[in-house]
Amino acid sequence: MNEADEVVVVVDALRKNDPETDDIIEALGHKQIKAILLLNKVDRADKQRLLNLAKKLFDTGVFKEVFMVSAMNGEGVEDFKNKIKSLMPEGPFYYDEDQITDMPLRMFASEVVREKLFLNLREELPYSLTVETDNFKEEEKGIRIEMTIYVEKEGQKKIILGKNGSFIKKIGQSARLELQEILESKVNLFLFVKVKENWQEDKTRYTSQGLKFD
Known part of the structure; x- marks a missing residue:
């Protein structure tokens, strides 16, 4: 994580108990990394519960910004993409333009x-x-x-x-x-x-x- 330009933690807004997210938050705290919180499925979540969840996670101190999106209907996705784009540093091409991925x-x-x-x-x-x-x-x-x-x-x-x-x-x-x-x-x-x-x-x-x- 220390080598990443930005760290985004995606959280399912419908999940009640999420020990995996707790582990990630703990790791971010130990490494003193400030991440972006991305809450997904907000279109299906109860609004008050969603706000409470966002506050609870933000209060952990490891997140510098919170985005709420719905990958299903696209709500909030464009704002998040624009934010990430603005944070990415310019750099040289490491792969050919027509190369799909460096993944096998x-x-x-x-x-x-x-x-x-x-x-x-x-x-x-x-x-x-x-x-x-x-x-x-x-x-x-x-x-x-x-x-x-x-x-x-x-x-x-x-x-x-x-x-x-x-x-x-x-x-x-x-x-x-x-x-x-x-x-x-x-x-x-x-x-x-x-x-x-x-x-x-x-x-x-x-x-x-x-x-x-x-």
Whole structure:
């Protein structure tokens, strides 16, 4: 965090107990970093509770500014984007203009699917799943991508699959179209859902992506 130009902490305004945010606030306090607080889902939150939450978090002393947005309907998003843009220092291009990302394509593809899941699921479930790319292979007929969506409980698996597989099919179609546009190639996307309790504690998930696990 010390190397970042700015730190933004995104908080779901509908979540009542959020130990993850508490841990982040504690870490920011120890490092004496002033961050921007971004409260999301304000369109669905009770206004008084929202104001109380904003005050409670701001009073921790680690936030220098608060933004309230709704990613769903766009409320407040433009103001936040303009603020971030104004804070970013000018610098040289580190990558080619046509380079999409410095993230490995396998990881990038899984992030596209994870985004679709987050946008279509509600409440706590998105925080209980992860997506991993098992196979990413360029073939004559296009790019074949196989992914596994890991959840913690059998009931969550049923939600991801949907009735007669309708939900997972919807996610797959949406992700495939976006990947085809970005990769400029036909994409054959295969999604699988598996239950893996405590997947967040699996060290191999992090080390395989070049990340540290403490």
